[in-house]
Amino acid sequence: MSDTEVLAAPAAAPAPARAPSATVLLVDDEPSILSALRRLFRPQGWRTLTAEGGEAGLELARQESVDLVISDMRMPGIDGAQFLQRMRELQPDAVRILLTGYADISSTIAAINGGQIHRYIAKPWDDNDIILVVREALARRGLELRNRELVELTARQNEELRDLNAKLEERVRQRTAEIAQINDMLELAYSELKSNFMLSMRIFAGLMDLRHPSLSGQSRRVSDWAQRVCEQLGLDERQRHDVYVAGLLHGIGKLGLPDGMLGKPISIMSSEESARYRKHTLNAEAALMPLAQLLPVAKLIRSQHERLDGNGFPDGLEGEEIPFGARVLAPIVDYDSLVAGFLAERRFSPEDAAASIRRGAGSRYDERVVAAFLEVLKTPLPDHAQDREIPALDLVPGMVLSRDLVSAQGTLLLAAGYAFDARVVRQVREYAQREGVKLSLYVKKDPQPAR
Structure with missing residues (x-):
């Protein structure tokens, strides 16, 4: 049975800070005890569930989620110590309180060890004391659950942060690789620009030779x-x-x-x-x-x-x-x-x-x-032992010019280091035939002809 009725608190047990929506399970084989506890807890705003005996309490716990359970020690069938131990297995987060009316210390110790109870209360109890105990237990449970939620949240956030860091590191790595590639391209472009600039200067200087x-x-x-x-x-x-x-x-x-x-x-x-x-x-x-x-x-x-x-x-x-x-x-x-x-x-x-x-x-x-x-x-001038002189008609694609190619007037035609392709080979041959000169070139040995 359950009772969710909320009444004004009596003067003997004021209810300052309540734990709203808390569900309390009361287990005792004496209906009068259950009734007394239910009346005592009703003004606190707690939802109370009652069960006459341990088996009934376990069956109810299989159907309902509870925040706190109060069990009598001496009950027929399974006693309070056994009940709280099995309750711990069913709902480990529920606060467990033992209600004992006799001074059997060994039974109480068994309940503490097996059920890991929060407190035990001796019969007859003081109404204010029991209310304060339950309030403190529910508040503690709320803090523990909140702490667990925060720990889980922190763990999730840490995992998300690790994922973000991993993604960020990957993005940084990719960006770094992109920047390195861009820098390589810029260096290559700058090198080509510088080479073309110098070639232009040498060609420009060749205008004087024509003058x-x-x-x-x-x-x-x-x-x-x-x-x-x-x-x-x-x-x-x-x-x-x-x-x-x-x-x-x-x-x-x-x-x-x-x-x-x-x-x-x-x-x-x-x-x-x-x-x-x-x-x-x-x-x-x-x-x-x-x-x-x-x-x-x-x-x-x-x-x-x-x-x-x-x-x-x-x-x-x-x-x-x-x-x-x-x-x-x-x-x-x-x-x-x-x-x-x-x-x-x-x-x-x-x-x-x-x-x-x-x-x-x-x-x-x-x-x-x-x-x-x-x-x-x-x-002496740089060693040209690795050069070989060839006539223009023997030039083939893939050969690399080892010395500047200049005209009879001293004009720079091609700069050293130029790699010949089929088009330029044809132009060099046509130039030699057009000018009617015997044009020779110096190329590097062991050329790699173009395929």
């Missing part, structure tokens, strides 16, 4: 020497790059000079021609100024004819005022011009030109640069 036969190959010679001098001096990559490009383009301002002045030695130029020649570095700087990447290069080209003693042009700079890259170019440009016959009426031999550069160290040229340049001149 006048006497200038053939000068840009490549100056830039190659400048690069080796920079390495000898231990300059950083950025400085080496700027000096190399400045060497390629150092004569670009001469494109605006008349044909008659291009091959004319400076020593026999008229005053008007000399004045016009001295402006070629300014013209080069002006031509390169729109290209932001070439601004440092333009400054080096402008100052290539400055002298340490201040007697150079166009600005009369002296000493440390002259950009170091321009100080690198100065003896190299003059050396090549002496050998080519651009500075004096007679052509200097390489030995005489080197001696002239050596005499200008300290007054005209930077002493460190002169020392490095003279050392470079004594150093």
Whole structure:
């Protein structure tokens, strides 16, 4: 039987904080005891279930979920200790209280050990005491259940957090891989862009070779020497790059000079021609100024004819005022011009030109640069033992160019490292036939022909 009636609490047992919806199971073989407890608990708002004996209580527990059970100790059939032990198996979360009316300590201990009871109450009981015990037990049960829920919630949240972390780590790994792939692509694109830029500069420098036969190959010679001098001096990559490009383009301002002045030695130029020649570095700087990447290069080209003693042009700079890259170019440009016959009426031999550069160290040229340049001149060119020379007609797809391919006029046609495909092989052959020249190329040994 059950009773859910709620009445006002009597003065003897005030009901402050109630445990709403709590279900209490009362088990006793004496109906009067059950009736008394039910009347006592009714004002507390608890739902009470009663059973006359242990078997009836177990049957009721199989049908109803209870929060607390109070059982008498001495009952026919199964006693309170046995009942509470089996109750523990049926509903382990229910609070178990033993109601005993005799001083059988061994039975009470058995109930405590087997049923793991929360409290035992001796008959006759005090109404206020028993109500306080039940309230405290229900409150404790509520806290335990809430704690269990929080522990389970924490466990679920931790598991979800682990899943999220695992997913986040996977996303970070994937994103990192994507970024690495993008960086690789950017590095490749930058490398190709840089390579194409340098090729463009070399082709641009080749315009001078087409402008006048006497200038053939000068840009490549100056830039190659400048690069080796920079390495000898231990300059950083950025400085080496700027000096190399400045060497390629150092004569670009001469494109605006008349044909008659291009091959004319400076020593026999008229005053008007000399004045016009001295402006070629300014013209080069002006031509390169729109290209932001070439601004440092333009400054080096402008100052290539400055002298340490201040007697150079166009600005009369002296000493440390002259950009170091321009100080690198100065003896190299003059050396090549002496050998080519651009500075004096007679052509200097390489030995005489080197001696002239050596005499200008300290007054005209930077002493460190002169020392490095003279050392470079004594150093043989890179070993080309791994090259082989072939006629253009023997060129096949898959071969790799090991040296720059230049025209008879000194114009760069293809840069070293170029891998030939069928289209370019055909163009090279057509060029050789069209120009009527016997064109030879240097390619790397053991080529891998294209399939």
